[in-house]
Amino acid sequence: MLLKPVLLLVLVAPVLGLENGLMQTPPMGWLAWERFRCNINCEEDPKNCISERLFMEMADRLAQDGWRDLGYTYLNIDDCWIGGRDASGRLLADHKRFPNGIAFLADYAHSLGLKLGIYEDLGNFTCMGYPGTTLDKVVQDANTFAKWKVDMLKLDGCFSTVEDRAQGYPKMAAALNATGRPIAFSCSWPAYEGGLPPKVNYSLLADICNLWRNYDDIQDSWESVLSILDWFVAHQDILQPVAGPGHWNDPDMLLIGNFGLSFEQARSQMALWTVLAAPLFMSTDLRTISPQNMDILQNPLIIKIHQDPLGIQGRRILMHKTHIEVYLRPLVSEAYALVFFSRRTDMPFRYSTSLAQLNLTSSNLYEAQNVYTGDIISGLRDDTKFTVIINPSGVVMWYLYPIKKLGMSQH
Ligand SMILES: *[C@@H]1O[C@H](CO)[C@@H](O)[C@H](O)[C@H]1NC(C)=O
Ligand SMILES: *[C@@H]1O[C@H](CO)[C@@H](O)[C@H](O)[C@H]1NC(C)=O
């Protein structure tokens, strides 16, 4: 007798959305986890341990080496920053590694035109065992982050139950909204439910989160990139439509600049994440990154494509027996990003096609710019045959744009 009205209330209670107006294009920045993990050994490794120093040095690099001005504005802390809770339950940063606290780091980031992101976990503990945000702490922690002037929260899901997550993620979205501070919200929720309906409700996620991790953590290897890509492509009919301005799928960080990818593979991850309208969170040592890797990450045309205002996630449109795949992302003004991707392991492959074979039939005359070489391919009608040469585990990426309508009266 008592249960029924309670359940009804839960069902009819309006879900308070996030609606913070943030991330109208996929976010860009730097996130500590993949490269720096939970290295807390500041005695022996002071330059690389999770500490105030690491984040300040990365902030300096973001501001001084061109990153910020290209859009890489988020400076994001991941796990292993927490020192405990004070007598009133308020979160505290580890006082040895973050002697000035998180509010200081946020001020520092803001003084350089950057935004600060922080990490917590909706559960008893974070994934690495630090104090988590249990349901009774959601509002308090949201208020703490707002007081510190944090700009983004990644909320992980270790040490929680299905029910905790179903209650906790919407509750945190509402709590962040109630702080009055626009705080972007990254939800790891779907990754803990297998990433697919019916266990995951993507329209609910789009209401409460700015981005969400659908699948496994990325590791520093090409195999890991491919396994994530394979999963996203296998489920693209579900995932592609749910992304859009303010709410994005997140296949996890960029590995570019680390140890696991070849030059071709680094270019491929950048191109594929860009057509997928994925967040571009670098996780590499910006103090020592090579000029070659910087060129990949700072390619202005790729960033322009990535930040396209329509915010449409691209799709794989073709997969050939020759292990060549084609990806397409529609952009404003009838332009497209095209990625020709080779999974071959032998030698550069000559792939011949036409726009019509890619179903890009139109009366437009197109021109393409090869994003990595800068070469211009002009005079493309929909039946023009062309050939691209794709290196093993590499891509050819085109920015394709109309230059005039054919068959229209000339004035
Ligand atoms: C909170 O949500 C309302 C709409 O429900 C929105 O107008 C407002 O901007 C949001 N505030 C913040 C800080 O996200
Ligand atoms: C979290 O801790 C509470 C209290 O100790 C316990 O009852 C619960 O089972 C824990 N939850 C998980 C998912 O470990």
Ligand SMILES: *[C@@H]1O[C@H](CO)[C@@H](O)[C@H](O)[C@H]1NC(C)=O
């Ligand atoms: C998913 O969430 C939306 C928005 O909150 C809701 O309207 C819809 O009923 C939910 N769908 C399912 C299948 O539960």
Ligand SMILES: *[C@@H]1O[C@H](CO)[C@@H](O)[C@H](O)[C@H]1NC(C)=O
């Ligand atoms: C082109 O369109 C046809 C008909 O809708 C479809 O069968 C085919 O898969 C499409 N090809 C590509 C490359 O999108």
